Amino acid sequence: MPIDGRDALRQGIAVSIVDLVGVRHFNLHLDLLEMIGHGDPTPGDSPPPMYAASCRRVRRGKQTLLEAWSHGLAFGRALPTLPHWLAPDKVVPLDLEASYERACGDLWIA
Numbered sequence: 001m002p003i004d005g006r007d008a009l010r011q012g013i014a015v016s017i018v019d020l021v022g023v024r025h026f027n028l029h030l031d032l033l034e035m036i037g038h039g040d041p042t043p044g045d046s047p048p049p050m051y052a053a054s055c056r057r058v059r060r061g062k063q064t065l066l067e068a069w070s071h072g073l074a075f076g077r078a079l080p081t082l083p084h085w086l087a088p089d090k091v092v093p094l095d096l097e098a099s100y101e102r103a104c105g106d107l108w109i110a
Contacts, residue, residue, distance in 0.1 A: 009066075014056040014085040016094055020073065021050075048072030052096060054082040 008015050053070035071080040079096035086092060103109075 009055065009057050012057060012088070014054060016052070016054040016082055016084050018052045018073075018096060019050060048074075050074070052080055052082055054084055054094070056085050058088065 050073040051070055052073060053068065055066060055068035058065050058067055069082060071082075073079065079100055081096065082094040083091050084094040
């Protein structure tokens with residue numbers, strides 16, 4: 001059975017989104033946060049149509065907090081590195097630019 005972003009966050013699973021489709025008029029990251037009752041002030045009033053984001057829920061004492069990072073994307077600019085958690089205390093860098101460069105090289109794309 002597939003798991004959606006809301007369920008993943010509720011279960012403590014980190015969620016990363018890379019949205020490169022700029023023709024839609026909605027933002028998957030902001031929609032996900034809204035569905036779980038949170039907002040993200042990072043993108044401002046007019047969120048970028050293309051972005052990369054990571055988020056996770058974390059317990060701090062008796063509080064459950066949502067940590068979220070988002071970066072607007074633009075053609076011709078380097079892709080960001082996002083944090084992605086494999087466990088509550090184990091984070092790995094998700095280097096999107098290096099992954100993109102490697103994929104282009106593997107596929108012989110100039």
